[in-house]
Amino acid sequence: MANPVQFISQVRAEVGKITWPTRREVVTTTIMVFIMATLFSIFFFLVDLVIRTGMTQGLRLISG
Template sequence: MANPVQFINQVRAEAAKIVWPTRREVVTTTIMVLILAALFSVVFSLVDLVIRLGITEGLRLISV
């Protein structure tokens, strides 16, 4: 177990290794996430619509 001073020094050394993304990288990845979220929401909505119509028609045919 390291003493508190060594621990703080190790934390500072590790924190110095952190590489923060640039503003351009953050904006680019944010836009990509938003576009993909919108795309997946459309795809899942269409899948839901197809499943709902299939079940509705299947039940309608069974009840006739």
């Protein structure tokens, strides 16, 4: 097991290798996530609507 000073030194060296995203990249990625979440929610709403309508019509035919 390494001593604490050596461990801290290694951690700092590894943190120095990290390339952080720019503000523009973060904003662009965030906007894309919101757009995709909106598109997926609309898609699943429409799929749910179609399935619900089909089930309702099918049950009306069976019971009716």
